[in-house]
């Protein structure tokens with residue numbers, strides 16, 4: 585991260601007093617773009633329309649005050665992570681405590697002290713950027729840039745529950761590179777790592793719908809999650825992967841197939857009758873994920889046994 589020239593931020597200034605908005609936007613202009621709203625209702629509307637990195641929020645406004653708006657933001661999952669600095673003309677301890685209890689990351693009293701405002705906004709922007717980066721890293725496989733196993737576990741749980749709610753199908757592909765031990769033995773570990781990066785590119789090509797997600801599940805094993813996708817749909821994605829690998833034509837002289845290939849096991853959660861669904865949903869979600877992955881694993885084993893570079897369902 586470049587500390588001297590951080591990427592421009594979008595700040596939202598919310599105050600019913602236009603002179604405060606004017607002063608604050610002048611003081612904060614070099615942090616990036618300043619948007620403003622004269623009421624909590626306008627601010628909430630704007631927050632739902634575009635991403636904002638930090639909110640500077642007046643506590644005292646007619647109709648809805650800053651604390652009330654803050655508690656609404658905390659309840660909306662897509663707004664809850666945005667840092668809010670509360671601005672108030674009260675200096676008493678109780679108001680300050682209430683601001684933090686409502687979820688403010690910082691608290692400033694009016695009149696605005698320019699240096700303090702700038703310093704605190706700077707601190708909060710740096711903190712929230714660092715936090716976003718830590719979150720991203722904790723969910724990403726460093727070699728391939730795909731989701732890691734932890735992120736995929738979360739996606740699986742979320743998407744399975746969503747499939748239940750919408751009575752929609754859900755499929756997974758368990759993908760394992762063929763003869764990869766021999767590949768490493770011939771081309772070295774660095775060559776193997778490079779091949780895994782290429783494999784990740786092919787997976788991204790094959791599973792390209794907005795809600796699809798690919799993860800590095802283990803060493804040379806990948807898991808693809810396909811929401812709203814039934815068995816034939818999942819098979820089509822798997823065939824797309826085999827085609828992408830054929831086009832890649834990455835040499836693998838130690839494989840009887842001559843080039844880099846993978847085998848795929850497919851498992852689908854089909855929509856069920858209401859009665860059957862109710863019985864199944866009583867089971868813990870983790871058990872149901874394990875059952876689904878177990879079926880994908882068994883299908884993968886069959887694909888390997890049948891000669892590799894193919895998919896089984």
Ligand code: GH3
Nearest residue numbers: 760761762763764765766768773776777803804888
């Ligand atoms: P199969 O066709 O049956 O899948 O054979 P395989 O050799 O691919 O299967 P196996 O599971 O026995 O071997 C997987 C090998 O993948 C073991 C290890 O050498 C290699 N591997 C696992 N993780 C990595 C990695 O991060 N980088 C590299 N270069 N190799 C890895």
Ligand code: MG
Nearest residue numbers: 600642644645
């Ligand atoms: Mg006010």
Ligand code: MG
Nearest residue numbers: 760761804805
């Ligand atoms: Mg393996």
Ligand code: MG
Nearest residue numbers: 760802804805
């Ligand atoms: Mg294995």
Ligand code: MG
Nearest residue numbers: 760761762764
């Ligand atoms: Mg393998």
